[in-house]
């Protein structure tokens with residue numbers, strides 16, 4: 561039943577398409593709706609009275625929970641103002657896990673604090689038994705001197721050889737700033753942001769749904785990581801760009817494991833995979849112990865030919881006595 565929607569961009573309205581998707585069928589939903597901030601989209605008018613906007617949001621949020629599998633999760637990206645309403649709606653139907661802070665500078669609004677983060681709500685359909693994988697990101701280093709930015713409380717020797725576990729504050733993923741790197745779309749998200757979410761919440765072969773696909777970020781992340789996608793998008797030009805980019809997407813692997821890259825370096829990897837690919841280094845006491853052990857073994861090898869006959873003689877004496 562779900563097959564006819566899978567690996568397709570469904571052209572048209574979000575509510576119309578969602579109503580046809582079976583309940584409990586999708587592994588993960590990610591939504592990045594219009595923010596009602598008068599952004600200049602191709603066709604959508606991003607300016608509605610607040611009450612109308614929120615009533616519309618309630619409809620698609622409720623639908624997203626309905627179509628998600630009991631093991632699945634729902635992620636919603638927006639500015640904090642709208643997320644406070646979304647959380648209240650989602651609390652009625654799903655289970656709060658995290659408010660992820662995505663540290664990404666926006667424009668000064670005047671007479672307010674400078675908005676410097678977007679929020680990503682993370683909800684699950686059920687309180688337990690949902691899919692979740694811890695993610696590791698590389699340790700942050702100074703661009704000039706290449707030394708670590710954190711001192712890890714003087715326990716550098718115990719640092720994970722690849723990187724630290726990701727928290728609910730993401731400071732290592734940047735918005736797309738340069739026009740050469742972006743599509744003709746006012747709010748395109750970086751692919752590695754979506755790849756982190758996909759790695760965190762789904763397995764290869766799972767189905768990821770994005771009801772506001774834009775120029776295809778979520779579908780590209782899903783395909784690169786061996787997942788299936790369903791995208792809904794109103795605008796024909798965005799659909800066209802998305803389809804073109806999805807067709808060019810190739811798998812994102814490192815030594816047979818799905819990972820997310822940024823500028824040629826691994827940006828996100830599952831902890832379970834990192835354990836295999838980057839085994840932990842020895843701590844200082846372990847290193848000391850292994851050095852002492854190594855020295856003892858060396859000594860044993862050296863003394864063996866000399867000591868052995870003496871020991872044997874002694875043993876013989878004892879046995880005779």
Ligand SMILES: C[S@@+](CC[C@H](N)C(=O)[O-])C[C@H]1O[C@@H](n2cnc3c(N)ncnc32)[C@H](O)[C@@H]1O
Pocket residue numbers: 572573574575592593594595601603604745747748749750771772773774775776777778792793794795798
């Ligand atoms: C914030 S953008 C999503 C950008 C996307 N995350 C990306 O990285 O490209 C919101 C998108 O929702 C689309 N949209 C607006 N209203 C819609 C509706 N009723 N049904 C489907 N899509 C809609 C807009 O055309 C726009 O591309």
